[in-house]
Amino acid sequence: MKKLIIVSGPTASGKTKTSIAIAQKIQNDLGKKAAVVNFDSLLFYKEISIGTAKPTKEEQAGIEHHMIDIESIKSPMNAAQFIRIGEKLILNLMKEDKIIILVGGSAFYLRALLKGMYESPTPSQEIKDKLDGWYKTEGIAPFIEYLKVHDPQSLVNLHSNDHYRLMRAVEHFEATGTKISDQKKELDEQNPYDFSKIAHPWNILHIYLDLPKDEHFQVITKRTEEMFAQGLMAEIEGLVRAGFSLEEKPLASIGYKEAIELRQGLFATEKECIERISISTRQLAKSQRTFFNKITPKESFNPLHDQGKIMDRVATFIKEEK
Structure with missing residues (x-):
């Protein structure tokens, strides 16, 4: 090898x-x-x-x-x-x-x-523009509020300074109507931290x-x-x-x-x-x-x-x- x-x-x-x-x-x-x-x-x-x-x-x-x-x-x-x-x-x-x-x-x-890694479809340009507008005008705050309603587990999984992944979690829900934290849970069940099996x-x-x-x-x-x-x-x-x-x-x-x-x-x-x-x-x-x-x-x-x-x-x- x-x-x-x-x-x-x-x-x-x-x-x-x-x-x-x-x-x-x-x-x-x-x-x-x-x-x-x-x-x-x-x-x-x-x-x-x-x-x-x-x-x-x-x-x-x-x-x-x-x-x-x-x-x-x-x-x-x-x-x-x-x-x-x-x-x-x-x-x-x-x-x-x-x-x-x-x-x-x-x-x-x-x-x-x-x-x-888990799959996440590319969001539409409309979604990208909407979320970019949120970030430009209000920073990370509206993303955190969104996740409190739609995917609170992602707020547990992610650090508050990790703006990129907080935004990705919102982007994923907007594009699919599903929680990115659910995909993370499925991946975790496959023991993703065991690097002896790659x-x-x-x-x-x-x-x-x-x-x-x-x-x-x-x-x-x-x-x-x-x-x-x-x-x-x-x-x-x-x-x-x-x-x-x-x-x-x-x-x-x-x-x-x-x-x-x-x-x-x-x-x-x-x-x-x-x-x-x-x-x-x-x-x-x-x-x-x-x-x-x-x-x-x-x-x-x-x-x-x-x-x-x-x-x-x-x-x-x-x-x-x-």
Whole structure:
């Protein structure tokens, strides 16, 4: 079977650094070819970088990277599109005898790729326009109220900051008259967190990065401060000059949402904005950690202290005769 390494973990857990180190280990020490394939949903978009913690061109140098900068924020990707593009890409890279390093924090996209996903028809343009109008005028509030009536279980399943999937749940009900949470329940009954049984004949090593909450909070705060120091507000101004409305769906993500609100005067100071982003990022990390904790099998490592152990485990995996 072809070998594939997953590097997953909550936001700001060192996935980019670790995945690049693994690729270098495979190429420089183990004599194999490697390719990094991203499954973090925000890294798909070419116009946004600083607020996504996208690997820089310097970090990517010498390592083949895929599924980064492949779409515009004007045309948000969904999981079905990711599967269609990602499966073909991975199969082609495997034909070239490359070890795939699948890296990201979007657990839903990872699960969809490995286990399949429930079907949701493309909504009509009329539905899209109506829901876009809701979001532009009132934000996420009307979607939450809609789900309270039509699909309250989705409000239990989804984090309040996960605007994209809350909107998808409403979109699904509008298009089908059925609850997306019912499909999730059916999928859950098939044990979607068991990655020992997947839809592909791949030999997988799943490296899960996590660190104690106190350490993680410090990393998150530092990274948020660095985003502003690196020019997050200038990046947003550049989007405005390029003709973007700042209402594009990917810009509702944590970091961009609050920075845009700072630009609109909704925060008194940059420091206050940074604190809000840090808190929201911690909440997101908690949600991601809950999801990843359900997934088996995986091998957990502290990204700050276990880099040597990770490289040793990768070497053992690559050398295994399977």
